[in-house]
Amino acid sequence: MKIESITFHHLSMPLVSPFETSFGRETDRECVLITIYSEGLVGYGECVATRDPGYNYETTGTAMHILRDFIAPLILGKDVKDALDFQGCVSGIRGHQLAKAGVEMALWDLLGKREGKSLRQLLGGMREKVEVGVSIGIQSSAQGLVRSAADYVKQGYARVKIKIKPGRDVEDASAVRKEFPNLRLQVDANSAYTLDDAKILKPLDKLNLLLIEQPLFEDDIWDHHKLQERFETPICLDESIVSPRHARYAIEMNACRIINIKAGRLGGLSQGVMVHDLCQKVSMPVWCGGMLETGVGRASNLAIASLPNFILPADISASDRYYARDITNERFVLNSDSTITVPNGAGLGVTINEDALKEFTLAEIKV
Numbered sequence: 001m002k003i004e005s006i007t008f009h010h011l012s013m014p015l016v017s018p019f020e021t022s023f024g025r026e027t028d029r030e031c032v033l034i035t036i037y038s039e040g041l042v043g044y045g046e047c048v049a050t051r052d053p054g055y056n057y058e059t060t061g062t063a064m065h066i067l068r069d070f071i072a073p074l075i076l077g078k079d080v081k082d083a084l085d086f087q088g089c090v091s092g093i094r095g096h097q098l099a100k101a102g103v104e105m106a107l108w109d110l111l112g113k114r115e116g117k118s119l120r121q122l123l124g125g126m127r128e129k130v131e132v133g134v135s136i137g138i139q140s141s142a143q144g145l146v147r148s149a150a151d152y153v154k155q156g157y158a159r160v161k162i163k164i165k166p167g168r169d170v171e172d173a174s175a176v177r178k179e180f181p182n183l184r185l186q187v188d189a190n191s192a193y194t195l196d197d198a199k200i201l202k203p204l205d206k207l208n209l210l211l212i213e214q215p216l217f218e219d220d221i222w223d224h225h226k227l228q229e230r231f232e233t234p235i236c237l238d239e240s241i242v243s244p245r246h247a248r249y250a251i252e253m254n255a256c257r258i259i260n261i262k263a264g265r266l267g268g269l270s271q272g273v274m275v276h277d278l279c280q281k282v283s284m285p286v287w288c289g290g291m292l293e294t295g296v297g298r299a300s301n302l303a304i305a306s307l308p309n310f311i312l313p314a315d316i317s318a319s320d321r322y323y324a325r326d327i328t329n330e331r332f333v334l335n336s337d338s339t340i341t342v343p344n345g346a347g348l349g350v351t352i353n354e355d356a357l358k359e360f361t362l363a364e365i366k367v
Contacts (some may be wrong), residue, residue, distance in 0.1 A: 001038040001039060001041075001079065001082055001108070001110055001111070001116065002036075002039060002078070003036060003038055003075045003077065003078055003080055003367065004037045004038055004039070004075070004077075005036075005037045005076070005118070006034065006036050006037070006072050006075075006076065006366070006367050007034075007035040007037075007358060007364065007365070007366045007367075008032055008063055008067050008068065008364070008365045008366075008367075009032065009034070009035070009036055009065060009361045009363075009364050010030070010032055010060055010360065010362045010363040010365075011030060011031050011033055011294075011295065011327070011328070011357075011360045011361055011365070012028050012029070012030045012051075012134040012349070012360060012362050013028060013029050013030075013031075013325075013326075013360045014027070014028050014323075015027060015028060015029055015104070015214075015322055015323070015325055015326070016320065016321070016322055018322065019137040019139070019213070019292065020138040020139075020163065021054070021137060021138065021165075021190050021309065022109075022165045024052055024054045025137075026050070026051075026336050027353065028263070028353075029050060029292045029322070030049075030050050030051040030062065031046055031047060031048055031049065031293075031294065031297075032046070032047035032049065032063050032064060032067065032099075032102060033045075033046060033047075033294070033296065033327065033352075033357065034046070034047060034102045034106045035106065035291045036103070036106040036107065036110060037111050039122065041110050041113045041114060042110075042113075042295050042346060043106040043107060043109035043110030043113065043347065043348070044105075044106055044181070044352060045101075045102040045103055045104065045106030045107070045108075045109065045296065045300075046102055046105060046266070046293060046296040046297035047060075047063045047067070047099055047101065047102030047103075048101075048102070048264040048287055048291035048292075048293060048301070049062070049063040049098040049099065049263075049264075050071060050100055050291075050292075051210045053157070054237070055190070055265075055291070056070075056098070056218065056239065056265070057095075058095075058096060058098045058099065061241040062096070062099075062318055063096070063098060063099045063102070064363070066093070066096045066099045066366065067099050067102070067103070067122075068152060068365050070090075070093055070096075070243045071090055071093065071099060072086075072141060072144070072367045073089055073101055073190055073206065073249040074089045075089055075090075075103070075263050076201055077366060078314065080107060081088065081113075082111065083104050083107055083108060083268060083269065084230065084270055086103065086104055086107055086268075086293060087100075087104070087267070087268065087270060087271075088187035090103075091134075093176055094119070097243075097264065097265055097266060097267035097268075098264045099270055100266070100267045101214040101264040101265075101266070101267050101268045101269070102264070102322040103262050104126050104267070104268035104269060104270065105255070105263070105268070105296075105297070105300050105348075108122060108300075108346065108347065108348075109347035109348045110317065111347070112334065112348070112349040113348050114348030115247050115346075116152060117346060118303070118342075118343060118344070118345060118346060118347070118349055119269075119299070119300065119346050119347060119349070120302075120303040120342050120343075120344070121304035123217070123269065123273060123295070123303055123304055123307060123308050124273075124307060125303055125304070125306030125342065126306060126307065126308050127305075127342065128341065128342055128344075129307070129335060129339040129340065129341050129342065130288075130305045130306055130310070130314055130316065130339055130342055131158075131159075131252075131301050131313045131337075131338060131341055131358055132157070132159075132275075132314045132316045132317060132334070132338060132339060132340050132341050133137065133157055133159030133160060133161060133184070133313040133314070133315060133316050133338070134155075134159070134160055134161070134311050134315075134321060135161045135162075135163070135290065135315050135317070136148050136152065136160060136161065136163065136171075136253060136285055137163050137189070138163050138164075138165065139172075139198070139268065140192070140208060140335055142171050142172045142175040143175070145162060145172050145175065145176060146176055146179050147333070148179055149162070149176050149180065149183075150179065150180075150238050150294055151178070151362060152175075152195070153180065153183065155334065156334050156336060156338055157317075157334065157338055158183075158184060158313070158319040158337075159183075159184035159186070159313040159338070160176070160180075160183060160184070160185055160186075160188055161185075161186045161187065161188055161301075161315060162176060162184075162185070162186075162188070163187075163188050163189075163190065164187045164188065164189050164192070165177040165192045166193065166197070166200075167188075168223075169187070169200070169201065169204070170200070170201070170203045170350050171206060172287050173185070173187050173207055173209070174203075174207060177208070179212040181349055184210055184235075184313065185208075185209055185210065186201055186209050186210040186211045186213065186339040187190075187204065187209070187211075187212055187213065188213040188238075189212070189213065189215040190207040190213075190238075190239070191213055191214055191215070191216060191217050191218045191239055192215070193215045193216055194216065194217070194223075195216060195226060195227060195298070197215075197225055198230050199229075199266045200214060200232075202230070202231070202235060203292070205231055205232050205233050209233050209333075210234070210288075210312065211233065211234045211235070211236040211237040211257075211312075211367075212231065212233050212234070212236065213234065213235075213237075213238055213256050214236065214237060214240065214260075215227060215342070217309060218239035218240055219240065221237070221240050221246065221249050221250050221253055221255045221302075222251075222255070224237060224250070224255040224256060225253045225254055225255040226229050228254060228256060228257065229254075229256060230311045231286040233310075234256070234257035234258050235255070235257060235258070236256055236257070236259065236260055236287075236290055237250050237255065237256040237258075237259055237260065237261060238260040238265070239265070240255075241259055241261075241265070241266070242265055242266065242267075243266060243267065243271065244271060244275050244278060247259060247270075247275045248278060249277065251278070251279070251282055251284060257284065257286065258285055258287070258312065259275065259279055259286050259287075260276055260282065260284050260286070260287060260288075260289040261276060261288055261289065261304070261310075262288070262289040262290075262291065263300065263301070263304055264280055264291060264297075265289075267346045268305055269300065269303075272304050273304065273307070274352065275360065276307050276309050276310070278302075279309060280309040284358030285308055285309065285310075286310055286311070286312075286314055287305075287310055287311070287312035287313065287314055287315075288301050288304060288305035288310055288314035288315065288316065289314075289315050290316055290346060292316070292317035292322050293333065293349050294326055294327050294328065295319060295328025295330055295331065296327065296328060296348060296352075297327045297349060298316060299328075299330075299332075299343050299349055299350045300320065300348060301314065301316050302314075302340060302342045302343065303334070303342060303343070303348070304314060305342075305344050313338070316332075317334075318332055318333050318340065319331040319332045319333070319342075320328070320333075324352075325356055326353070326356065327352060327353055327356045327357050327360060328350040328351065328352060328353060329350070329351045329353050330343070330349070330350045330351065362366055
């Protein structure tokens with residue numbers, strides 16, 4: 001596919017309700033919509049970097065810089081055959097996985113439209129519906145968290161993930177577990193703890209959790225190995241796994257028993273599939289994490305989560321969980337069995353609401 005032109009939209013979209021984690025509180029979500037034009041077709045991708053360098057070092061500001069000044073010149077006017085060809089083009093750029101992944105997503109959208117196939121078909125997905133859960137940010141109190149969880153359970157979510165941080169961990173999780181003894185429950189620390197905090201978190205082992213996600217530093221695989229040895233509950237790695245190579249490290253070190261796959265964090269859907277395949281070979285389950293995506297990124301997540309080794313419910317959720325108005329005309333809804341249907345249209349299977357895009361755009365760059 002010859003890349004004829006690219007447009008980057010820096011977006012800011014109001015969230016239905018504030019979302020708080022151990023590294024900050026968001027009331028509006030920023031991201032970058034990437035539009036690639038090729039041979040009469042238009043492909044869309046979402047760079048899931050946000051305003052602040054909390055989840056990782058990338059922000060919408062750094063992403064716009066890398067996209068415009070480094071990635072775009074490498075592919076503009078070139079014939080990019082597929083995702084792996086693109087990865088070869090940008091291999092000289094260290095890091096900046098979120099920026100790379102956004103462009104790769106748009107290329108997958110183009111490929112699907114050219115071949116008349118859905119992204120699920122292109123990736124080899126097996127499911128037409130994906131089991132999903134909901135992620136709840138840190139609330140004002142344990143009682144408030146229980147009320148929030150109850151609301152989502154009432155809506156039909158069969159799995160709940162709660163964010164934790166020092167001082168808001170065991171008590172919060174215990175309160176939810178007491179109210180919902182049979183709920184599929186997991187916790188996410190977003191790197192808020194150290195190995196010395198293991199004894200503080202040890203009571204979580206008694207709560208029958210699906211997993212404890214990323215308790216230690218984002219760049220620390222070895223100490224997660226030490227922590228997993230002390231816990232019966234599976235440790236799940238998120239921020240630590242930034243490439244298939246890091247997934248191999250974690251597997252060989254026994255640093256975790258589950259891996260959260262986010263295509264953005266890994267640098268693209270192609271890299272996410274590689275991690276999926278690697279984990280499948282060793283019978284390690286994976287699941288699809290979320291980054292408060294718009295309908296563009298949500299469609300991409302659903303497609304990769306349809307692969308066979310995505311055994312645990314995904315952090316995808318219905319569109320109205322985060323946005324009263326989205327940039328896609330299509331909205332994703334929760335089915336009665338706590339699933340969301342995977343798009344079956346060509347490529348991502350979504351179209352852009354141009355009025356919403358205009359409303360939420362802070363800056364636009366065309367190259």
